[in-house]
Amino acid sequence: MSTVRCVELCRTFKQGDLEVVGLDHVSIEIEQGEFVCLVAPSGGGKTTLLNAIGGLDRPDAGEIWIGDKRIDNLSKGDLAEMRLNNIGFVFQAYNLIPVLTARENVEFVMHVQGVSAEERRRKSEAVLAEVGLEGLEDRRPAKMSGGQQQRVAVARAIVSEPTMVLADEPTANLDSHTAEQLIDLFMSLNKKHKTTFIIATHDQRVVAYARRIVKMLDGQVVEDISQQPA
Amino acid sequence: MMRSMVIVSRLAWRNLWRNHRRTMIMLTAVSIGVWAMIFMTALMRGMVNEMIRDTVRNLPGHVQIHHSEYRDDPSVVNSIPQPTGELLAALESPEVVAWASRVRVPAVISSERESRSVTLLGIDPARESTISFVADDIAEGRFLDDGADNGVIIGRKLADTLDTELGKRVVIMSQDPDNEIADRGFRVVGVFDAKTQQLEESFIFTGIKTSQKLLKIGDRVHEVAIIGPDFRNVAPMYKNIAAATGPGFSVLPWNELDSYIGTMLGVMDGFVLVWIVVVFLALSFGLVNTLVMAVFERVREIGLMLALGMKPIMILGQIIVESLLLLLIGLAIGNALAWLSVVPLQGGIDVSIVAEGMEMFGASAVLYPELLIADVIMANVIVILLGFVASLSPAWRASRYQPIEAITKV
Numbered sequence: 001m002s003t004v005r006c007v008e009l010c011r012t013f014k015q016g017d018l019e020v021v022g023l024d025h026v027s028i029e030i031e032q033g034e035f036v037c038l039v040a041p042s043g044g045g046k047t048t049l050l051n052a053i054g055g056l057d058r059p060d061a062g063e064i065w066i067g068d069k070r071i072d073n074l075s076k077g078d079l080a081e082m083r084l085n086n087i088g089f090v091f092q093a094y095n096l097i098p099v100l101t102a103r104e105n106v107e108f109v110m111h112v113q114g115v116s117a118e119e120r121r122r123k124s125e126a127v128l129a130e131v132g133l134e135g136l137e138d139r140r141p142a143k144m145s146g147g148q149q150q151r152v153a154v155a156r157a158i159v160s161e162p163t164m165v166l167a168d169e170p171t172a173n174l175d176s177h178t179a180e181q182l183i184d185l186f187m188s189l190n191k192k193h194k195t196t197f198i199i200a201t202h203d204q205r206v207v208a209y210a211r212r213i214v215k216m217l218d219g220q221v222v223e224d225i226s227q228q229p230a
Numbered sequence: 231m232m233r234s235m236v237i238v239s240r241l242a243w244r245n246l247w248r249n250h251r252r253t254m255i256m257l258t259a260v261s262i263g264v265w266a267m268i269f270m271t272a273l274m275r276g277m278v279n280e281m282i283r284d285t286v287r288n289l290p291g292h293v294q295i296h297h298s299e300y301r302d303d304p305s306v307v308n309s310i311p312q313p314t315g316e317l318l319a320a321l322e323s324p325e326v327v328a329w330a331s332r333v334r335v336p337a338v339i340s341s342e343r344e345s346r347s348v349t350l351l352g353i354d355p356a357r358e359s360t361i362s363f364v365a366d367d368i369a370e371g372r373f374l375d376d377g378a379d380n381g382v383i384i385g386r387k388l389a390d391t392l393d394t395e396l397g398k399r400v401v402i403m404s405q406d407p408d409n410e411i412a413d414r415g416f417r418v419v420g421v422f423d424a425k426t427q428q429l430e431e432s433f434i435f436t437g438i439k440t441s442q443k444l445l446k447i448g449d450r451v452h453e454v455a456i457i458g459p460d461f462r463n464v465a466p467m468y469k470n471i472a473a474a475t476g477p478g479f480s481v482l483p484w485n486e487l488d489s490y491i492g493t494m495l496g497v498m499d500g501f502v503l504v505w506i507v508v509v510f511l512a513l514s515f516g517l518v519n520t521l522v523m524a525v526f527e528r529v530r531e532i533g534l535m536l537a538l539g540m541k542p543i544m545i546l547g548q549i550i551v552e553s554l555l556l557l558l559i560g561l562a563i564g565n566a567l568a569w570l571s572v573v574p575l576q577g578g579i580d581v582s583i584v585a586e587g588m589e590m591f592g593a594s595a596v597l598y599p600e601l602l603i604a605d606v607i608m609a610n611v612i613v614i615l616l617g618f619v620a621s622l623s624p625a626w627r628a629s630r631y632q633p634i635e636a637i638t639k640v
């Protein structure tokens with residue numbers, strides 16, 4: 001199975017003469033199908049860790065393994081390939097391509113993967129229904145609410161059955177009710193598809209749902225708790 | 231790669247119409263630019279071609295045969311026999327549209343008041359009327375009836391200078407091969423108008439037989455003028471005829487007979503290219519600017535696409551396809567506009583008001599735009615090729631974004 005394993009990850013950023021710590025010897029293991037919340041105050045290193053796991057950024061030191069494949073030393077092209085096929089992303093905002101409809105946004109990844117038109121159609125239809133967006137398939141992002149847009153992003157993230165979904169503050173721009181619906185959606189998708197979910201957040205509503213909470217501070221993991229979800 | 235083209239072109243097309251106003255402005259600019267390229271080229275072509283055609287019609291033909299000494303010393307002794315045998319066969323071949331042989335010597339024409347030196351041409355009217363200007367341009371009187379016609383046709387300007395007119399008698403004086411004076415009186419049977427005064431002043435025409443008798447040269451002539459189907463492509467005809475003439479002859483195509491006009495055609499081809507490129511360069515500033523702005527506005531979604539695993543080359547492709555789509559639409563409109571504006575003008579544009587003095591250069595006062603397929607193709611190809619090159623830099627820049635930096639850009 002595709003366990004995510006980070007070993008002694010370090011990442012520092014240069015800001016002028018200043019060195020800012022992003023990740024400070026982070027070691028963490030996340031098993032296939034887990035639902036993990038990364039919790040940290042602003043600047044704690046959540047995004048940096050997600051970017052490293054997602055192959056969007058390279059750590060300065062340490063190793064990242066997905067299953068038995070080491071990814072921190074892959075070439076740019078191989079990283080892009082890995083992101084395309086193995087990872088679903090949900091960002092905080094600007095998740096969607098404005099000139100594409102909901103359906104086309106969901107199909108985007110499959111287009112790039114070279115999936116046939118029929119299969120794209122079938123899968124996007126199914127997944128849009130699953131996230132509760134039937135009837136809105138042909139809308140463009142600008143004509144959808146923030147919650148609906150995030151659902152489209154979730155649909156896109158899961159449509160090609162990635163090994164994990166990385167979500168960086170997916171609820172930050174949503175009202176409580178919509179945020180809860182989105183988390184419910186995450187939970188059910190996690191149960192149904194056994195997809196790993198790693199969600200960075202400081203939203204307490206999200207944290208309450210998680211079975212495992214990884215707390216970070218100044219780029220270090222300070223607590224790793226398992227709990228009974230609410 | 232191929233399969234991604236679907237999404238790449240869809241994105242390019244949608245993005246093109248995202249900023250309607252900007253796209254419309256760019257489209258207008260490209261259309262007008264392309265129109266200007268083609269329309270102006272058609273005008274310039276028309277002008278130069280008309281000049282060349284006039285020059286060719288003003289006697290040289292497309293190819294001429296002379297005695298090898300004649301061009302240096304156009305005297306009565308440097309004559310050649312009427313074409314026979316192999317040469318005649320070459321002249322009668324299908325690639326020759328028309329030909330005529332001429333007596334051509336320097337002469338003096340005198341009225342009772344004035345004398346002028348001119349070039350006397352003894353012509354076969356039936357043949358000559360198919361290749362040179364005089365027959366069509368008789369303003370008063372008549373054209374020559376046949377080779378034995380013993381009337382003379384002179385230009386309007388010459389008639390004025392000599393203070394003579396239709397029906398009056400003039401004396402024409404030249405030399406025979408024995409250096410004896412050859413002269414006789416002629417009646418003016420026709421007066422012609424030409425595009426330039428110089429033509430009206432320099433040439434007088436009489437029957438070929440009449441002139442041969444006057445000059446005592448038997449059946450000999452001085453020049454054979456030949457017309458082919460296209461003045462741009464005389465080489466094959468020229469080669470055949472040159473091969474069919476023996477030593478002692480000189481065979482020359484029109485662009486060597488009149489090197490000024492010959493060079494003009496070459497210069498014109500270069501000029502058309504320069505003109506098209508210059509117009510494009512003006513356009514390319516707008517184009518590149520539009521693309522740079524478009525890329526800049528879309529940094530975040532470009533970052534998103536990269537983050538999701540789209541290859542940078544696809545981002546590059548998107549911008550280039552968008553640019554090419556814009557150019558293709560602009561080209562279509564520009565070509566249509568050019569065609570629509572050239573066709574109604576093919577009857578000629580009278581530019582005599584603005585073009586006084588143009589005839590000095592051998593150009594006429596009426597412009598006939600000529601849309602050459604080769605020019606149109608060249609304009610289109612140049613726009614597409616240079617457009618592609620101009621789009622490379624903004625497209626390259628877009629494809630070099632780092633996904634996380636781009637996606638978090640505010």
Ligand SMILES: Nc1ncnc2c1ncn2[C@@H]1O[C@H](COP(=O)(O)OP(=O)(O)OP(=O)(O)O)[C@@H](O)[C@H]1O
Nearest residue numbers: 013015020021022040041042043044045046047048
């Ligand atoms: N590109 C960068 N350049 C400079 N410093 C950076 C960069 N990215 C992150 N950092 C710094 O690294 C540290 C960790 O940042 P990170 O974005 O991972 O935190 P975060 O937990 O995601 O915070 P937030 O909740 O605000 O998103 C911060 O101090 C941040 O300023």
Ligand SMILES: [Mg+2]
Nearest residue numbers: 046047048168
């Ligand atoms: Mg963050």
